[in-house]
Amino acid sequence: MSFVKFENVSLAYAPGGANAIEDVSLDIREGEFVAVVGPSGCGKSTLMKLVSGLKPPSNGYVFVDGREVGGPLKIVGMAFQAANLLPWRNTLDNVMLPLEIVEPFRSNLKKEKAQYTADAEALLARVGLAGYGSKFPWELSGGMQQRASICRALIHQPRLLMLDEPFGALDAFTREELWCMLRDLWQEKPFTVILVTHDLREAVFLADTVYVMSKRPGRILVRKEIDLPRPRPLDVTYTDSFAAYVHELRDHIGRIRES
Numbered sequence: 633m634s635f636v637k638f639e640n641v642s643l644a645y646a647p648g649g650a651n652a653i654e655d656v657s658l659d660i661r662e663g664e665f666v667a668v669v670g671p672s673g674c675g676k677s678t679l680m681k682l683v684s685g686l687k688p689p690s691n692g693y694v695f696v697d698g699r700e701v702g703g704p705l706k707i708v709g710m711a712f713q714a715a716n717l718l719p720w721r722n723t724l725d726n727v728m729l730p731l732e733i734v735e736p737f738r739s740n741l742k743k744e745k746a747q748y749t750a751d752a753e754a755l756l757a758r759v760g761l762a763g764y765g766s767k768f769p770w771e772l773s774g775g776m777q778q779r780a781s782i783c784r785a786l787i788h789q790p791r792l793l794m795l796d797e798p799f800g801a802l803d804a805f806t807r808e809e810l811w812c813m814l815r816d817l818w819q820e821k822p823f824t825v826i827l828v829t830h831d832l833r834e835a836v837f838l839a840d841t842v843y844v845m846s847k848r849p850g851r852i853l854v855r856k857e858i859d860l861p862r863p864r865p866l867d868v869t870y871t872d873s874f875a876a877y878v879h880e881l882r883d884h885i886g887r888i889r890e891s
């Protein structure tokens with residue numbers, strides 16, 4: 633049974649205008665780690681907006697957890713390329729923000745404040761930010777801000793984590809560190825992930841399944857299962873089988889760009 637299901641979904645931002653994505657069908661099972669790659673403007677972020685209920689489809693149906701999506705979903709956590717931490721809140725208060733918004737946490741906040749704070753501190757420690765809760769975003773490096781942003785996306789234990797190029801602005805070493813952080817968080821307690829990325833190595837290292845989208849209007853051209861054993865150490869990125877997956881995906885993208 634699929635957890636996220638698209639049935640022949642198209643979306644035109646302007647009524648009657650050109651489609652941003654067209655006739656997209658896909659099935660994602662609960663706990664699956666999916667990466668979506670494709671040329672710039674192919675509709676990857678549009679796909680995210682449809683899953684999270686921020687945009688309704690112009691045609692077709694989007695289902696999450698067996699129900700048609702009809703508005704913003706609370707079982708979703710999101711993180712983007714910019715960490716977007718609120719500068720006037722310290723790191724701990726940034727991480728705890730969803731608990732002030734999402735039910736049932738919001739109603740229980742006063743009663744459970746101590747427990748929620750302990751949970752947020754444990755999550756920060758889990759990603760290497762123990763002791764940084766009282767620091768403000770501008771006192772953290774870019775990689776630390778992004779770690780905190782992922783903690784904020786996960787604090788309300790969403791069943792679906794949506795990541796839109798979360799590591800795109802980071803240097804190569806920090807990026808690889810954060811791949812491992814995400815791998816470990818997911819491995820420990822698998823939630824469903826949809827990761828939009830331009831980085832094919834990132835997609836192959838992290839995902840169970842990689843979808844390749846065409847140029848606008850975005851369609852799903854390829855669905856590739858990544859059959860590398862888990863847990864995946866970073867060293868797997870130096871193996872021939874890893875390189876073969878990356879080359880195959882690069883060939884698809886190359887052909888799309890030429891077409």
Ligand SMILES: Nc1ncnc2c1ncn2[C@@H]1O[C@H](COP(=O)(O)OP(=O)(O)OP(=O)(O)O)[C@@H](O)[C@H]1O
Nearest residue numbers: 645646652670671672673674675676677678679848
């Ligand atoms: N709010 C909007 N109004 C009108 N058109 C939009 C809107 N958002 C996106 N588009 C258009 O829809 C298409 C898909 O955009 P989208 O942001 O989903 O692509 P993307 O694959 O995420 O791009 P990138 O890789 O550059 O981030 C683009 O042609 C874009 O111009």
